[in-house]
Amino acid sequence: MAEKISFEAPRGMRDFYPEDMLWRNKVFDAFRASADLYGFDPYDASVVENYDLLARKAGEEVGEQIYHFLDKSERRLALRAEMTPTLARMVAQRQKELPFPLKWTTIAQCFRYERMTKGRKREHYQWNLDIIGEDSVLAEAEVIGAACDALRRMGLTSADFKVRVSSRKFLGELLAGSGIPAEKHAQVFLALDKRGKMPDAEIAALLRSGGLSDKEVDATFAIMDTKSFEACPELVELFALAEKSGFADCLVFDISVIRGLSYYTGIVFECFDAKGEFRAIFGGGRYDNLLTTIGGEPTSAVGLGFGDVVVTELLKARLGESAAKGRKGVAVGYMFPSERDAAVLVAAKLRAAGERVELALKAQKPKKFFSRADACSAAKAVFIGPDDVEKGSARIKDLETRNETDFPL
Amino acid sequence: MAEKISFEAPRGMRDFYPEDMLWRNKVFDAFRASADLYGFDPYDASVVENYDLLARKAGEEVGEQIYHFLDKSERRLALRAEMTPTLARMVAQRQKELPFPLKWTTIAQCFRYERMTKGRKREHYQWNLDIIGEDSVLAEAEVIGAACDALRRMGLTSADFKVRVSSRKFLGELLAGSGIPAEKHAQVFLALDKRGKMPDAEIAALLRSGGLSDKEVDATFAIMDTKSFEACPELVELFALAEKSGFADCLVFDISVIRGLSYYTGIVFECFDAKGEFRAIFGGGRYDNLLTTIGGEPTSAVGLGFGDVVVTELLKARLGESAAKGRKGVAVGYMFPSERDAAVLVAAKLRAAGERVELALKAQKPKKFFSRADACSAAKAVFIGPDDVEKGSARIKDLETRNETDFPL
Numbered sequence: 001m002a003e004k005i006s007f008e009a010p011r012g013m014r015d016f017y018p019e020d021m022l023w024r025n026k027v028f029d030a031f032r033a034s035a036d037l038y039g040f041d042p043y044d045a046s047v048v049e050n051y052d053l054l055a056r057k058a059g060e061e062v063g064e065q066i067y068h069f070l071d072k073s074e075r076r077l078a079l080r081a082e083m084t085p086t087l088a089r090m091v092a093q094r095q096k097e098l099p100f101p102l103k104w105t106t107i108a109q110c111f112r113y114e115r116m117t118k119g120r121k122r123e124h125y126q127w128n129l130d131i132i133g134e135d136s137v138l139a140e141a142e143v144i145g146a147a148c149d150a151l152r153r154m155g156l157t158s159a160d161f162k163v164r165v166s167s168r169k170f171l172g173e174l175l176a177g178s179g180i181p182a183e184k185h186a187q188v189f190l191a192l193d194k195r196g197k198m199p200d201a202e203i204a205a206l207l208r209s210g211g212l213s214d215k216e217v218d219a220t221f222a223i224m225d226t227k228s229f230e231a232c233p234e235l236v237e238l239f240a241l242a243e244k245s246g247f248a249d250c251l252v253f254d255i256s257v258i259r260g261l262s263y264y265t266g267i268v269f270e271c272f273d274a275k276g277e278f279r280a281i282f283g284g285g286r287y288d289n290l291l292t293t294i295g296g297e298p299t300s301a302v303g304l305g306f307g308d309v310v311v312t313e314l315l316k317a318r319l320g321e322s323a324a325k326g327r328k329g330v331a332v333g334y335m336f337p338s339e340r341d342a343a344v345l346v347a348a349k350l351r352a353a354g355e356r357v358e359l360a361l362k363a364q365k366p367k368k369f370f371s372r373a374d375a376c377s378a379a380k381a382v383f384i385g386p387d388d389v390e391k392g393s394a395r396i397k398d399l400e401t402r403n404e405t406d407f408p409l
Numbered sequence: 410m411a412e413k414i415s416f417e418a419p420r421g422m423r424d425f426y427p428e429d430m431l432w433r434n435k436v437f438d439a440f441r442a443s444a445d446l447y448g449f450d451p452y453d454a455s456v457v458e459n460y461d462l463l464a465r466k467a468g469e470e471v472g473e474q475i476y477h478f479l480d481k482s483e484r485r486l487a488l489r490a491e492m493t494p495t496l497a498r499m500v501a502q503r504q505k506e507l508p509f510p511l512k513w514t515t516i517a518q519c520f521r522y523e524r525m526t527k528g529r530k531r532e533h534y535q536w537n538l539d540i541i542g543e544d545s546v547l548a549e550a551e552v553i554g555a556a557c558d559a560l561r562r563m564g565l566t567s568a569d570f571k572v573r574v575s576s577r578k579f580l581g582e583l584l585a586g587s588g589i590p591a592e593k594h595a596q597v598f599l600a601l602d603k604r605g606k607m608p609d610a611e612i613a614a615l616l617r618s619g620g621l622s623d624k625e626v627d628a629t630f631a632i633m634d635t636k637s638f639e640a641c642p643e644l645v646e647l648f649a650l651a652e653k654s655g656f657a658d659c660l661v662f663d664i665s666v667i668r669g670l671s672y673y674t675g676i677v678f679e680c681f682d683a684k685g686e687f688r689a690i691f692g693g694g695r696y697d698n699l700l701t702t703i704g705g706e707p708t709s710a711v712g713l714g715f716g717d718v719v720v721t722e723l724l725k726a727r728l729g730e731s732a733a734k735g736r737k738g739v740a741v742g743y744m745f746p747s748e749r750d751a752a753v754l755v756a757a758k759l760r761a762a763g764e765r766v767e768l769a770l771k772a773q774k775p776k777k778f779f780s781r782a783d784a785c786s787a788a789k790a791v792f793i794g795p796d797d798v799e800k801g802s803a804r805i806k807d808l809e810t811r812n813e814t815d816f817p818l
Contacts, residue, residue, distance in 0.1 A: 011480075016451075016453040018513070037764075042425075043427055045425060047456060067486075068478070071476065072522060090426065093424075101770055109455070136771045138753075138770045142768065244750055245756070246761075329445075351447070355446075356447075359551065361543045362543070362547070375508050
């Protein structure tokens with residue numbers, strides 16, 4: 001016998017056993033259905049990307065967190081950490097011919113070599129929705145609306161989650177109104193983004209080291225108490241559109257939403273569970289420099305990233321660990337080898353009618369068959385014995401109600 | 410503006426633009442539906458694996474074709490080249506608790522660093538079906554039946570493809586009957602697997618270098634003319650089961666099917682297009698050493714691998730390049746900003762009824778709107794003008810039949 005090697009997945013990577021796939025499929029099916037309902041077109045690319053493309057995105061820690069390697073021709077390749085650079089590359093490649101505005105969606109596995117903490121793995125799947133080449137706030141409304149639709153489709157209600165919305169442009173105007181010049185805003189955004197993660201005193205120090213006077217720091221904190229968005233036409237419009245579209249109950253204005261990424265330029269949003277127990281469920285916003293960073297033509301875009309990890313934790317907490325499980329299909333079994341052909345025919349007939357069939361691969365005692373049928377979460381079961389073959393019919397049993405009906409062989 | 414960098418995908422890797430995704434989804438949807446119909450449970454794992462696990466599989470060239478790299482803790486990681494080692498690892502990890510026989514399925518992206526030839530990329534997706542822990546030939550029948558079902562679901566008929574079936578055990582018995590000892594069979598299989606790829610004279614040389622006498626080489630070639638499988642009970646049973654299950658018309662016996670991989674031990678099969686224009690569509694067989702290679706308990710298994718590249722080429726050739734395209738959903742547009750709210754309400758109403766809606770993000774002239782609706786392959790279109798809002802109804806147009814019906818706003 002061969003030497004035993006590790007049966008574990010690599011550190012930080014997930015295995016999906018069938019019971020895990022029930023959850024993953026519940027989440028992915030909602031992603032796909034909601035993207036389709038909102039008219040997004042699927043796209044995808046290989047998880048292996050050019051390192052240069054991924055390293056280009058400045059202002060972040062991503063560079064050193066990328067898994068990268070050389071191929072045999074000394075090309076530097078890497079595993080993507082997010083989909084945005086790939087999206088930018090694909091759009092730039094065909095910028096002259098694509099039918100803008102684009103509404104694109106993907107569910108992309110992304111890798112990031114980071115410290116392992118609760119809920120943070122080194123890979124995750126991220127649902128992406130992007131609308132590229134459209135200035136209208138209706139783009140934000142469509143993206144947020146589709147994401148709220150997905151959460152509802154998974155079984156949550158607007159009481160379970162809230163999308164906090166703000167605008168970097170609005171915040172910029174408020175800062176400018178306090179005399180803080182535009183060139184310092186990017187740094188102010190980055191400092192404010194740490195709020196809640198570090199004490200306000202440290203954030204004040206960060207702001208001062210960014211060149212703000214004590215007075216400007218005070219003004220910045222005062223701005224963070226802004227409760228009304230009436231002075232921001234885009235936000236007024238977004239809330240009105242949400243009202244018409246039926247997801248206004250999911251939205252709240254929150255000036256403190258910044259989003260860590262430096263490329264956002266307009267409306268930004270982040271979704272959290274209403275109880276505040278989990279990390280962000282999804283986040284996104286408007287970004288105008290997607291293509292110029294890599295050398296394409298300028299274009300405005302709205303994007304959303306929605307990971308699979310946090311929402312699955314939230315669903316398990318709110319709906320119960322077994323909520324992804326459901327009975328389906330028909331288990332077909334037989335007592336002796338002499339009934340196998342009858343069972344094979346029954347399976348073929350049921351499948352021709354579109355029924356999932358779990359066909360027993362060998363003769364079994366009834367007890368063993370029914371216990372496996374239950375373990376497989378079959379909805380119904382047909383067990384064929386010698387008598388059934390003789391009289392030309394078997395019974396099909398509903399495993400939930402325990403009702404039996406006759407079934408011709 | 411930033412320096413321009415390459416917009417191409419890395420060499421050998423595919424981008425999937427929306428029009429490519431139509432094909433991919435057509436193929437993947439069939440994979441998923443057929444696996445479900447046949448009672449297979451989805452599983453998955455990260456594309457990043459432990460290098461040691463992948464390197465373990467002996468007798469093949471895979472070792473040096475794996476993309477591999479070190480993480481920051483000097484762990485050697487790699488991108489999987491196929492799913493089987495991962496499957497073995499996951500099964501071995503829970504061998505005591507899993508409900509055998511397992512029927513598992515996955516669609517896994519796999520990477521192999523190989524020379525680029527027509528149709529060979531450095532990544533592909535492979536649909537896997539495996540039944541683990543079952544000796545019965547019904548396992549082979551279920552796996553092949555599900556794969557044939559997928560091909561039919563994609564729009565092909567049994568006239569378009571044939572599954573060539575043989576048995577390594579049967580071939581081994583025939584070889585033994587000619588006096589060729591069992592310990593030479595593995596080498597004979599590997600030589601015979603090259604048939605069609607190199608001249609018979611070279612294969613004969615390969616056999617002689619494997620220790621076969623001239624007489625034994627002649628006997629081996631004579632065996633390759635075997636036309637009847639009646640002496641092989643497993644094959645007789647498989648064809649009988651295929652008859653009952655309705656896919657016998659897809660099967661042909663072909664003693665020359667060997668399969669390159671050394672781990673097969675029983676029935677082996679390969680599917681080709683009937684005209685012989687493409688590489689293999691899928692292949693598989695029974696393998697008994699899946700778990701022992703990595704240190705798990707012995708178990709018998711049947712597996713199938715079905716790549717996405719060849720079948721997509723075949724479908725395009727047989728069904729036409731546009732066969733994956735279909736009209737769906739409703740495009741909703743409006744002439745002036747004053748009608749936008751009405752359009753948003755119409756979109757919300759249609760979506761609440763489950764309709765995919767492509768909502769125009771700004772006011773447009775009718776001509777522009779309808780031309781985009783056509784480009785988006787919408788099935789229907791609603792365009793709202795000032796008159797429609799006034800009279801409280803709009804027309805919904807079927808873009809195929811050009812019929813119009815009234816629709817209340």
